[in-house]
Amino acid sequence: MGLTVLLVDDSLFMRNMLRGILEGEGYEIVAEAVDGMDAVRKYREFRPDVTTMDIVMPVKNGIEALREIRILDAKACVVMCSAVGQESLVNAAHEAGACDFIIKPFNPERVREVIKRVAGA
Amino acid sequence: MKASSRGLLVFTLQGERYGLSLQDVLEVIDPSRPVPVPRAPEFIRGVINVHGSLVTILDLARLLACGEAAPAGKFLVLDRRIANLALWVDSVEGFVAEEGELGTDSPADELIAREVRSGTGTIRILALDRIVNRVEETLKR
Amino acid sequence: MDMSPYRDLFISESREHLRAVSELIVKVEQEAGSRKDMDALFRAAHSLKGMAASMGYGEIAELSHRIEDLMDRVRKEELVFDAGIADLLLEGADLLEVMITDVANEVQAVRDIGDLVQRLVAYRPATGTAGTADGGDVAGGAPSDRQSPADLLHGEPDRHGDASQTVRVRTEVLDHLINITGELITNKHRLMTVGKELASQPLDEATVELSRLLRDLHTEVLLVRLIPFSTIADRFPRVVRDLAKKVGKEVVFEVDGKGIELDRGILEGLSDPLTHILRNAVDHGLELPDERRACGKPLHGRIRLAARREKDQVVVVVEDDGRGMDPALLIASAIEKRLVSPEAGRLMSAREAFMLTCIPGFSTAREVTDVSGRGVGMDAVRSTIQTLGGNLTIESELGKGSRFILRLPLTIAIINVLLVRLARVALAIPITSVQRTVELRRDLIYSRGKQKVFDFDGEALPLLSLNRILGLPHSHAGELLPLFVSELKGRRVGLVVDEFIGQQEIFVKPLGRPLASMKGLGGGAVLGNGEVVFILDVANVL
Known part of the structure; x- marks a missing residue:
């Protein structure tokens, strides 16, 4: 059975792209969330193996959502998706307990590699 | 503005009746011993802790130069937007709806905004802004 | 793909x-x-x-x-x-x-x-250039037509009419958060007092745990309020450049420690004092190129603004390599202006002489120029810094330059104080205003003129009764006189109290209107036992 994934991004375009890449690898996308608050709610409901988390989102940003998810589940595996030039956010995410990073725009190879690695860990 | 639509809190001081707009009073509490403020004029009786805020106690009788507050009186804590101040008064008589009968004679004391007839007597309505200003001016010296 | x-x-x-x-x-x-x-x-x-x-x-x-x-x-x-x-x-x-x-x-x-x-x-x-082009407009303050970020954060009256509204709400939320945290800390002290009376082991353990959690909470809340020094520092190169150009000086300006984070309230308060110190450095500190050449100095004057963290303080230093200050001249000038007596002047150390520049009515400017000749002076700078719970020291070497050192707490709301008792009143003295506490043997007191003095660090410091200054009854009866050394009007003095109660963290509460207008009071606080204390603003107590 494939690993379960929660996709968090306010852009449907981005979610679809990620879905395309990950489903091609046999992962099961159990849910999608459109902002940080939605992400925490969906995480609580679905307990996915891996969460991909956009950083810049309305309502609650990805780093705040990451912190809350880590409080819910200290072992949560969350991969942050950040744009080039957001190094300071990457640091904050690292401190908040992110498992790994994918830099946007998505390079499908890199996405596969990162998800495979964190899922295997 | 319709004067008759406002409620007044009526209190006594040295046998005289005074009033304040109900909106200007946050609460009425029993006196506690204020911590004296070094070097303050004698109408500042000190500071008390009201729900975590520091509130200065003003002895209204001393300010109006008509004696001093009765120990068994009341503290009228003013709305914070006006000042961090509570007035030490002798007793609280109650609330009255301010009727349309505004006093027309301009009071001699500038700390009194106006006088309102009520029943057999008059109620002196305090000019709170001028009171706070005067206290502030005195403290700056 | x-x-x-x-x-x-x-x-x-x-x-x-x-x-x-x-x-x-x-x-x-x-x-x-x-x-x-x-x-x-x-x-x-x-x-x-x-x-x-x-x-x-x-x-x-x-x-x-x-x-x-x-x-x-x-x-x-x-x-x-x-x-x-x-x-x-x-x-x-x-x-x-x-x-x-x-x-x-x-x-x-x-x-x-x-x-x-x-x-x-x-x-x-x-x-953007309107305010700085006319130097007179901005002396001693942030350019008036460009809002400082701190202004925006704190929702000062906003000429631009936008941008500040909800940001202010955010700041209020932060302030509220820190208020609640302060209340919790006060309440913890209360619980500990009760715990001591009850001598209950489980209660003690619970309060110890509560203390730890509160410390964590406090830290977190403070972190939220921290913003980097660059928030205000990024404006200074422009201030320095424009003024240097105007007065015909060449300046190399360096800023270090932009990433150092401070409480936003403190940063906001620092903007004006730092602007003033920097303008002073350009205007009075540095020499004109000709004068520098004559002294064999590089033509470019150097001004450095640096922030660094030292334990629970942030130290901000402004230094220049200009002409420095002459203590003798400063003292002579202060005597001439009747700010100090000739006798007091004779006893002054160099350090005290530099602090004379912070006395109201004193200005080091030989002539009043349009940039520094405005009402805001070093006295306002110093008083602002002390209001923020910090202190200012000045070092200077004639011909080599001056250094202004600002020490500030990381947070404005919770400060460390020395609690003292005077007659029946408890007072809190910010630790930043206390250089040392001393319990002085009476036989070490001697007279110099009309003044009672004692020796401290090789200096004869005047002894003053804080009770007397505050109009409280004074007995000072004990064998040892409890006193603390502090600075009054640029002069180190020993301030005698009746009793040291101890050192404590307190949560500063504003006195509000009208009591805040009283000179010498820097706020109040509620102690663990519910007692109200006043925080003494030592610099303004005389």
Whole structure:
């Protein structure tokens, strides 16, 4: 059975792209969330193996959502998706307990590699 | 503005009746011993802790130069937007709806905004802004 | 990767973002847009950039990126959202719309974005030079027509009419948060007092645990309030450059420690004092090029502004390599102005002489120039710093330069105090105002003129009764006189009290109107036992 994934991004375009890449690898996308608050709610409901988390989102940003998810589940595996030039956010995410990073725009190879690695860990 | 639509809190001081707009009073509490403020004029009786805020106690009788507050009186804590101040008064008589009968004679004391007839007597309505200003001016010296 | 399946979605979602962008720009410009709207604008540009980059539309990504950057500067309050920004953003949104239509029509059009990108990158507010061009306008203060970020954060009356509204709410929430935390700490002290009386092991353990949690909470709350020094420091190069130009001096200005974080309330308060010190350094500290050449110094004067963290304090230093100050001249000038007596002047150390510059009525300027001759002087600088719970020291060497050292607490709301008792009143003295506590044997007191003095660090310090200063009964009966050494009007003195109660952290509460107008009081606090104490503003107590 494939690993379960929660996709968090306010852009449907981005979610679809990620879905395309990950489903091609046999992962099961159990849910999608459109902002940080939605992400925490969906995480609580679905307990996915891996969460991909956009950083810049309305309502609650990805780093705040990451912190809350880590409080819910200290072992949560969350991969942050950040744009080039957001190094300071990457640091904050690292401190908040992110498992790994994918830099946007998505390079499908890199996405596969990162998800495979964190899922295997 | 319709004067008759406002409620007044009526209190006594040295046998005289005074009033304040109900909106200007946050609460009425029993006196506690204020911590004296070094070097303050004698109408500042000190500071008390009201729900975590520091509130200065003003002895209204001393300010109006008509004696001093009765120990068994009341503290009228003013709305914070006006000042961090509570007035030490002798007793609280109650609330009255301010009727349309505004006093027309301009009071001699500038700390009194106006006088309102009520029943057999008059109620002196305090000019709170001028009171706070005067206290502030005195403290700056 | 084949992106064609995502093309339609890209087009529709991009257009959604562009529509939102146009609406938001107009909204922000016309009706005092909120922080939320600014964030939404930023996010829209950010999303667009990410999508375009994924699709491989480099120019759309580039243009979105520049719009995002400009919005980020607005969000960080480096820029105020004005008509110029609105125009640029709308132009950008229009061009993006055209480019996305090209994508939709599968047209390989060449759109020149270079010019617009250039203008987005180089954008400066049109009014940006008005305040600094006229030096007299800004002496001792932040330029009045350019709001400091701190002003925006604290919602001061805002000439631009927008941008500050919801930001102020955010700051209030932060202030509220720290207030509640302070209350909790006060309550913890109360619990500990009760615990001591009850001598209950489980209660003690619970309060110890509570203490630990509160400390964590306090730290977290403070972290939220921290903003980097660069928030204000980034404005200073311009201040220094403009003034140097005006007075015909050449200055190399360096800033270190921009990343050091301070409480936003303190940073806000620091802006004016630092501006004043820097302007003084340019105007009076540094020599004219000719004079420097004559002394064999490099023609360029050097001014350095540095912030660093030292334990629970932030130290901000302004140093110049200018002419320095002459203690003898300062003392002579103070005597001439009748600010000190000739006798007191004779006893003054160099350190005390430098602090004379902070006495109201004293100005080191030989002639009043239009830049530093305004009412705001070093006395205001020092008093502001002390209000922030910090202190100021000045070091100077004739011919070599001066150094102004500001020590500030990391947080403004909770300070460390020495609790003392005078007659029946408990008073809190900020630790920053206490150089040393001493329990003095009476036989070590001697007279110098009319003054009772004692020897301290090789200096004869005057002894003053704090009771007497505050108009309280004074007995000072004990064998040992408890006193603390502090600075009054630039002079070190020993202030005698009746009793030391101890050192404690207190949560500062404002006295509010009207009591805050009283000189010498810096606020109040509620102790663990519920007792109210006043915080002494030592510098202004005389």
